[in-house]
Amino acid sequence: MPAEFIWKTPIELFWQVRNAQTQKQIEAGVIDAGTRGSVTGGKHMDGLTAAVANLFRFDPEIVFQIHHGGRLSLPGYYRRTKDWDLVVLHRGVLVAAIELKSQVGSFGNNFNNRTEEAIGNAADVWRAYEEGFFGHIRPWLGFIMVLERAKGSTTPLGDSGALFATDPIFHNTGYLDRYRILMQRLVREKQYDAAVVVATAKGEETIDEPVFDLSFANFEAAIAARIAYIKALPDDAFQADTLPV
Numbered sequence: 511m512p513a514e515f516i517w518k519t520p521i522e523l524f525w526q527v528r529n530a531q532t533q534k535q536i537e538a539g540v541i542d543a544g545t546r547g548s549v550t551g552g553k554h555m556d557g558l559t560a561a562v563a564n565l566f567r568f569d570p571e572i573v574f575q576i577h578h579g580g581r582l583s584l585p586g587y588y589r590r591t592k593d594w595d596l597v598v599l600h601r602g603v604l605v606a607a608i609e610l611k612s613q614v615g616s617f618g619n620n621f622n623n624r625t626e627e628a629i630g631n632a633a634d635v636w637r638a639y640e641e642g643f644f645g646h647i648r649p650w651l652g653f654i655m656v657l658e659r660a661k662g663s664t665t666p667l668g669d670s671g672a673l674f675a676t677d678p679i680f681h682n683t684g685y686l687d688r689y690r691i692l693m694q695r696l697v698r699e700k701q702y703d704a705a706v707v708v709a710t711a712k713g714e715e716t717i718d719e720p721v722f723d724l725s726f727a728n729f730e731a732a733i734a735a736r737i738a739y740i741k742a743l744p745d746d747a748f749q750a751d752t753l754p755v
Contacts, residue, residue, distance in 0.1 A: 516561055516564075516726065516730070517558070517561060517717055517726050518715065518717065519557065520557030520558040520560070520561045521557075521558075521656075521708075521710050521715050521716075521717055522557075522715040523554075523556070523557035524554050524555065524557060524558065524612070524656065524710070525710070525712060525713070525715060527553050527554040527556070527557075528554045528614065554612065555595070555610045555611075555612060555656075556579075558610055558654060558656070559578045559579075559595055559596055559610055560578070562596055562608055562610070562652075562654070562729075562733075563576045563578055563596060563598075565730060565733045565734075566598050566605070566606070566733065566737065568734075568737075569737050569741070571741065572600070572737065572740065572741050573600075574598050574599065574600050574605055575598070575599040575600065576596070576597075576598050577596070577597045577598070577599070578595060578596045578597070581593050582594050582595070582596070582597045584597065584604070584607060584635065584638075585638050585643040585644075586634040586635070586637075586638050587634055587637035587638040587640075587641055587643075588630075588633070588634050588637065589634060592631055592634060592635075594607045594608065594609055595608060595609050595610045596608040596609075596610070600740055600748075601748040602645075602748060603645065603647050603740070603747075603748055604644050604645075604647075604649045604650075605650060605736065605737075605740055606649075606650045606651070606652060606733070606736060607635070607649060607650070607651055607652070608651070608652035608653070608654065609627075609628075609631060609652070609653050609654070610653075610654045610656075611624055611627070611628075611653075611654070611655050611656070612655070612656040612657070613655070613656075613657050613658065613663075613685075614657075614658040614712070615658060615660070615662065617662045617663050617685045618662075618685075621685050621688065621689075624655070624689075625692055628653055628692065628693070628696065628702075629696070629701070632651060632696065632701040632702055633701070635649060635651060636701070646747075647743070647747060650703045650736045651701070651702045651703055652702060652703060652704050652705065652706075652729065652732070652733075653693065653696070653702050653704075653705040653706070654705070654706040654708075654729070655689055655693065655705070655706065655707045655708070656708055656709075656710060657685065657686055657689060657707070657708070657709045657710075658709070658710065658711070658712055659686070659709035659710055659711040659716065659718055660711070660712070662685070663684055663685045663686045663709065664684045664685075664686050664709075665684050666682040666683055666684050666687075667683065667684060667685075669681055669682075679691060686707075686709050686720065687720075689707045690707050690720050690721060690724060693705040693706075693707050693724055694721070694723065694724065697723070697724075703732060703736070704728065704729050704732035704733070705724055705729070706719075706724055706725065706726055706728075706729045707719075707720065707721075707724040708724075708725075708726070
């Protein structure tokens, strides 16, 4: 199904909720009522989260336990737990864990934080998996990044400031390109099984997908493959062999 049918409305809702939250906090005299105010209000990613959840409901031959909203804690190795935005289970097996992030404005301040979160969350899960916290069936991790398409996110950045030579792939890139490079590399190295990086211009509800391998269509196909894999597993694959809670 084309992206506009599944994802257009959630992207529109993303901007509507952000704008409404910002205005509400401005009217209330909240100090952080700029870009940060619309984030701390929450809910702006709910439409996208629900759209992803619905992808796990398309197949009538299998029923998943789909959880989003509230605290969805999974065990870690370097820390006790990490809350994920969307968790899907089937017969006690972790089918998928998906994180959804956004960035509107403040590109320089937040890029490194988002990068460190994406890398660290995946590393924590895989180390916990190696220790047996998720049983013998390998978890499936997904990541969605929605970035405001603006001059600040697309303009190439300078290359000064590093004490050593940097990877040439980052030369003359803006934040949108750098998110693309980040997620492409994380997927290729199997830190995430699928990821999305999209840009959307404020007030336009556009969906700009720089590369296909980080598109919504590719993400949908990856989830369909995960569902097919879980369906094909024999009954004895779902034996409870995780560590006790």
